[in-house]
Amino acid sequence: MTTRPGTKRKSRLQFSKIVNSVPISLALYFTVILGIIWLAYSGAQAMGYNWQWYRIPQYFYTLTDDGFQWGEIMIGLVKTIQLSVTSFIFATLLGLLIALLRLSGLVVGGAIAIAFLEFVRNMPILVLLYLFYYVLGPVFSLDRYTASVLCLAVFHAALISEIFRAGINAVPKGQWEGATSIGMSKAQAYRYIILPQSIKFMLPPMTGEVVHLVKSSAIVSVIAVAELTTIGRNLISDTYMSFEIWFTIAAVYMVITLALSIGVSRLETKYAVRT
Amino acid sequence: MNSGEMISVSNVDKFYGSFQALTDINLTVEKGERVVICGPSGSGKSTLIRCFNGLEFHDSGSITVDGIEVEEGSKALKTLRQEVGMVFQQFNLFPHLTILENLTIGPIRVQKIQKAEAEERARKYLERVHIPEQADKFPAQLSGGQQQRVAIARSLCMETRIMLFDEPTSALDPEMINEVLDVMVELADTGITMVCVTHEMGFARKVADKMVFMEAGRILEISEPDKFFTNPDSPRCKLFLSQILEH
Numbered sequence: 001m002t003t004r005p006g007t008k009r010k011s012r013l014q015f016s017k018i019v020n021s022v023p024i025s026l027a028l029y030f031t032v033i034l035g036i037i038w039l040a041y042s043g044a045q046a047m048g049y050n051w052q053w054y055r056i057p058q059y060f061y062t063l064t065d066d067g068f069q070w071g072e073i074m075i076g077l078v079k080t081i082q083l084s085v086t087s088f089i090f091a092t093l094l095g096l097l098i099a100l101l102r103l104s105g106l107v108v109g110g111a112i113a114i115a116f117l118e119f120v121r122n123m124p125i126l127v128l129l130y131l132f133y134y135v136l137g138p139v140f141s142l143d144r145y146t147a148s149v150l151c152l153a154v155f156h157a158a159l160i161s162e163i164f165r166a167g168i169n170a171v172p173k174g175q176w177e178g179a180t181s182i183g184m185s186k187a188q189a190y191r192y193i194i195l196p197q198s199i200k201f202m203l204p205p206m207t208g209e210v211v212h213l214v215k216s217s218a219i220v221s222v223i224a225v226a227e228l229t230t231i232g233r234n235l236i237s238d239t240y241m242s243f244e245i246w247f248t249i250a251a252v253y254m255v256i257t258l259a260l261s262i263g264v265s266r267l268e269t270k271y272a273v274r275t
Numbered sequence: 276m277n278s279g280e281m282i283s284v285s286n287v288d289k290f291y292g293s294f295q296a297l298t299d300i301n302l303t304v305e306k307g308e309r310v311v312i313c314g315p316s317g318s319g320k321s322t323l324i325r326c327f328n329g330l331e332f333h334d335s336g337s338i339t340v341d342g343i344e345v346e347e348g349s350k351a352l353k354t355l356r357q358e359v360g361m362v363f364q365q366f367n368l369f370p371h372l373t374i375l376e377n378l379t380i381g382p383i384r385v386q387k388i389q390k391a392e393a394e395e396r397a398r399k400y401l402e403r404v405h406i407p408e409q410a411d412k413f414p415a416q417l418s419g420g421q422q423q424r425v426a427i428a429r430s431l432c433m434e435t436r437i438m439l440f441d442e443p444t445s446a447l448d449p450e451m452i453n454e455v456l457d458v459m460v461e462l463a464d465t466g467i468t469m470v471c472v473t474h475e476m477g478f479a480r481k482v483a484d485k486m487v488f489m490e491a492g493r494i495l496e497i498s499e500p501d502k503f504f505t506n507p508d509s510p511r512c513k514l515f516l517s518q519i520l521e522h
């Protein structure tokens with residue numbers, strides 16, 4: 001009776017240890033990936049699908065007598081990155097503003113922030129995009145690209161403001177007291193003491209948010225902004241190679257988001273040194 | 276002793292919600308005077324001294340510090356906080372800055388003095404607290420006693436006229452208490468006005484000009500150390516002293 005739970009616990013521990021070891025996780029990972037590829041491939045075979053992978057590289061780049069030229073996928077990728085970076089900058093600024101409003105203790109500021117958060121939280125991003133493009137677009141003469149940037153910025157600002165708020169609240173209260181006791185104003189305390197320390201709390205969820213933003217930027221293909229997903233759709237309507245193109249587009253998204261995650265985990269180690 | 280009042284507290288009440296943390300507090304601290312406040316945990320000692328530099332605000336009565344009326348939202352608060360240094364139980368050093376940066380950030384950002392001058396000043400005060408060699412380390416790399424001495428130096432760097440200590444040795448391992456108390460005794464000899472919340476009665480005997488005993492948000496005893504330790508008027512104070520002097 002007394003030994004049983006112990007042995008059970010031990011064997012479970014060993015199991016998770018084995019599953020988490022690097023070679024085993026890599027093997028599992030590739031088995032799953034291969035499984036998916038095999039499923040798609042056999043499904044395509046069953047449909048009698050005609051694979052034409054050899055036609056894909058030209059959409060990345062072409063090397064002809066005219067010289068080197070980027071292909072359409074690369075142009076779409078650049079647009080996606082440009083769209084994501086611009087939106088992210090605006091989302092971060094707006095998110096910081098909303099977070100500070102909520103933390104300000106001002107009744108009006110808090111109310112504005114909460115109204116904004118509730119509005120965005122309860123709105124599908126697609127509807128938000130239509131609002132910006134079809135309603136605010138004509139009113140303020142916004143082009144597709146600007147409407148897309150604003151939509152993504154507003155949508156993600158809501159999520160980012162929560163990350164800022166949590167990060168700021170995670171800094172111990174004593175830091176405020178230390179800063180105040182040497183005569184710092186609230187703004188100085190934020191700038192020199194609180195925000196620099198909250199970075200380490202904000203980096204992990206922020207990475208998730210950037211990845212999320214890159215992925216949700218695909219939504220703007222519905223108003224035909226020429227980013228990666230739109231390019232994919234256009235290429236398919238020209239070539240009918242839906243399997244090859246969608247696999248390729250998916251891989252390109254994965255490359256961006258994985259690169260981001262790896263880059264940020266480097267940053268995390270840099271900011272995590274001292275506690 | 277220099278003449279003149281540095282801190283003057285009259286009829287102060289303070290509430291946290293409906294809980295009354297301070298009741299009818301009256302106290303004066305002269306220029307250059309060293310006052311030690313003691314009393315059981317939760318008696319309002321921290322609350323009282325935090326009202327001196329506007330970390331908390333009293334609800335009624337008045338507090339004047341170096342001629343400045345302490346009031347929530349007052350423009351003079353910034354000036355006030357540059358007159359009053361504070362050392363906390365938990366040090367509250369800035370962990371993302373080096374020791375030198377911890378000491379210079381106030382002078383540079385608040386007092387707007389040149390970096391070189393601020394660093395010179397910081398090294399002077401690090402010398403004063405006997406850790407000049409730690410300037411380029413981060414707080415987490417120092418022992419508790421060293422961190423608390425850095426915190427004292429950080430306050431000194433603001434060249435304040437008043438220093439508040441809130442149980443500066445309570446979070447320290449016993450072997451580090453004396454290194455901090457020694458620095459505080461040296462500081463007391465410089466003529467700065469000091470208000471210390473502490474239960475270190477040896478220190479109190481050595482430096483205090485005036486002892487204050489608080490319980491349940493009230494001041495029950497204010498007297499000279501001689502009288503305080505031998506024959507206080509308040510029976511509660513006598514009981515408290517007998518309890519803490521036992522060990």
Ligand SMILES: Nc1ncnc2c1ncn2[C@@H]1O[C@H](COP(=O)(O)OP(=O)(O)O)[C@@H](O)[C@H]1O
Pocket residue numbers: 291294296314315316317318319320321322323
């Ligand atoms: N921010 C606060 N909110 C509510 N109650 C508080 C707060 N700070 C202190 N108190 C209460 O006020 C009383 C006095 O606290 P404090 O001044 O910290 O006592 P001491 O420093 O003498 O131990 C305690 O009962 C404490 O629980």
Ligand SMILES: [Mg+2]
Pocket residue numbers: 320321322441442
């Ligand atoms: Mg206390």
